Amino acid sequence: MRNFVSSRAQEIPPSGIRKFFDLVLTMEDVVSLGVGEPDFRTPWNICESGIYSIEQGVTSYTSNRGLQTLRDALSHYLAQHYGLNYNSNNEMIITTGVSEALDIAVRAITDPGDEILIAQPGYVSYGPCVTLAGGTPVPLRCVEKDHFKVNPDTLAEQITSKTKALIINFPNNPTGGVMTESDLKAIADIVIDHDLVLISDEVYAELTYEGQHCSAATVSDLWERTITLNGFSKAYAMTGWRIGYLCAPQELCDAALKIHQYVMLCAPVTGQVAALEALRSAEEDKNSMVNEYRLRRNMFISGLNRIGLTCHVPEGAFYAFPSVEKTGLSDEEFAERLLKEQRVAVVPGSVFGTGGEGHVRCSYAVSRKQLTEALERMDTFLKSL
Amino acid sequence: MDEKDLELLRILEENSRLSTDEIATMTSLAKAEVERRMAALEAAQIIKRYSTVINWERAGNGEVSAIIELKVSPERDFGYDRIAERLSRFRQVTSLRLITGTYDLQLIVTGKNMQDVSRFVSEHVAPMDRIRETATHIIMKSYKENGNTFFEQPETERLPISP
Numbered sequence: 001m002r003n004f005v006s007s008r009a010q011e012i013p014p015s016g017i018r019k020f021f022d023l024v025l026t027m028e029d030v031v032s033l034g035v036g037e038p039d040f041r042t043p044w045n046i047c048e049s050g051i052y053s054i055e056q057g058v059t060s061y062t063s064n065r066g067l068q069t070l071r072d073a074l075s076h077y078l079a080q081h082y083g084l085n086y087n088s089n090n091e092m093i094i095t096t097g098v099s100e101a102l103d104i105a106v107r108a109i110t111d112p113g114d115e116i117l118i119a120q121p122g123y124v125s126y127g128p129c130v131t132l133a134g135g136t137p138v139p140l141r142c143v144e145k146d147h148f149k150v151n152p153d154t155l156a157e158q159i160t161s162k163t164k165a166l167i168i169n170f171p172n173n174p175t176g177g178v179m180t181e182s183d184l185k186a187i188a189d190i191v192i193d194h195d196l197v198l199i200s201d202e203v204y205a206e207l208t209y210e211g212q213h214c215s216a217a218t219v220s221d222l223w224e225r226t227i228t229l230n231g232f233s234k235a236y237a238m239t240g241w242r243i244g245y246l247c248a249p250q251e252l253c254d255a256a257l258k259i260h261q262y263v264m265l266c267a268p269v270t271g272q273v274a275a276l277e278a279l280r281s282a283e284e285d286k287n288s289m290v291n292e293y294r295l296r297r298n299m300f301i302s303g304l305n306r307i308g309l310t311c312h313v314p315e316g317a318f319y320a321f322p323s324v325e326k327t328g329l330s331d332e333e334f335a336e337r338l339l340k341e342q343r344v345a346v347v348p349g350s351v352f353g354t355g356g357e358g359h360v361r362c363s364y365a366v367s368r369k370q371l372t373e374a375l376e377r378m379d380t381f382l383k384s385l
Numbered sequence: 386m387d388e389k390d391l392e393l394l395r396i397l398e399e400n401s402r403l404s405t406d407e408i409a410t411m412t413s414l415a416k417a418e419v420e421r422r423m424a425a426l427e428a429a430q431i432i433k434r435y436s437t438v439i440n441w442e443r444a445g446n447g448e449v450s451a452i453i454e455l456k457v458s459p460e461r462d463f464g465y466d467r468i469a470e471r472l473s474r475f476r477q478v479t480s481l482r483l484i485t486g487t488y489d490l491q492l493i494v495t496g497k498n499m500q501d502v503s504r505f506v507s508e509h510v511a512p513m514d515r516i517r518e519t520a521t522h523i524i525m526k527s528y529k530e531n532g533n534t535f536f537e538q539p540e541t542e543r544l545p546i547s548p
Binding site for chain 2: 017024025030032039041124173345347
């Protein structure tokens, strides 16, 4: 029998967290800081509107782009909150989570042989998405010294004649790093000079703890070459509803829409109805969740520094990314031993690509009580080394 | 009152047993600053006291509470204030509000048992001057008090590790 698996499917690496996942499942009494989603439930008014819509028989496909009412509300929201101007009729697609938005964005711009720069440490999907689209993922290293922002000099050095696009994600998973307006300005000229597309995944935008989130498309003249990705998962604790969105100038949006039409048709309707309710009435719920993350962040970071795991203060998302280098263990060894010896799950930084090695990702989207417990166990672990 | 004061109030309302050290860490304020702000909020009577939300039903002390609604003839110059103040002096009255609608005042009254509550209402509240009508609703079960739900919610199942 032939090998039926395509070379592309063979080429993409298996998920780096799988091994840990399986190990955690065999253990009891684990405090997991390995979770990449909010610990809050979706605010009830959002759930209720989804349930009501099902009762009313709203269970059909929507237009490919998504519900017009949702796009209109979103367009208004983005303008108000971020100064982003996207026409709800032809510059916006509601997608099945940001995961799908990322996939169709990458496929819409990638030709075989194109190099796509990916700011790393970064979310695990970017590289494989590029590979599956026939492009070549090229890691762009971000370092702790720069608070894990994209360094303009490093960016300029990495660009070749084949470079087509740059993928960034700020606030960042796994580092919690953010890029301010001036940080983005510093890379905008390079992106424009080399005529690159910028894919900006801003799913953690609402979880910005110092000042306001700056959306990349609002900086310099980046708008015409930027694909903005965002969604409802993190801000409104709606991960399972699977609603994200892609915004881009019409030409790029139309290309992504064609792919979306064929592979997804439309995002789930119940999630779209719920997302509309989120925009209409959940501002306060969102703010109180963001406040709680901020308190936990302050508590957790100070705890990490106290037990000797130095860590820059993450300004967004809900992750801390401390260095474990001075323990003498690799991030993999650290995570595995911490789990086996003290039953605390963290994710080894190398899972997130270049620059992640020597760090571990700890999510503080868990209760304060669990954070305190985790810190105590980590302290015990560090003292035992 | 500024943003930090509001943040302190939110934290304390949720859990007033946190140490000043913990609060200082969470709010990025110095410990002395937290103490100073709390003292000021106490002095201004914005923080009335530090209490505990208790599910008395579960504690099983058998106490009974009732919502009492009153129609009241307001007094010249004082409106409802004087009578409200008189009512509020009773230990049995745990909450008292002026409301719109059919009735004027709404009380929450707590007693050892149903007889205790009804005796209090008929002997102390109903006969008071200016009270024209009372309606008593015994509380049969509490599901939520001051933002705290009293029923078990199953833990949300999340994947133990996700990217």
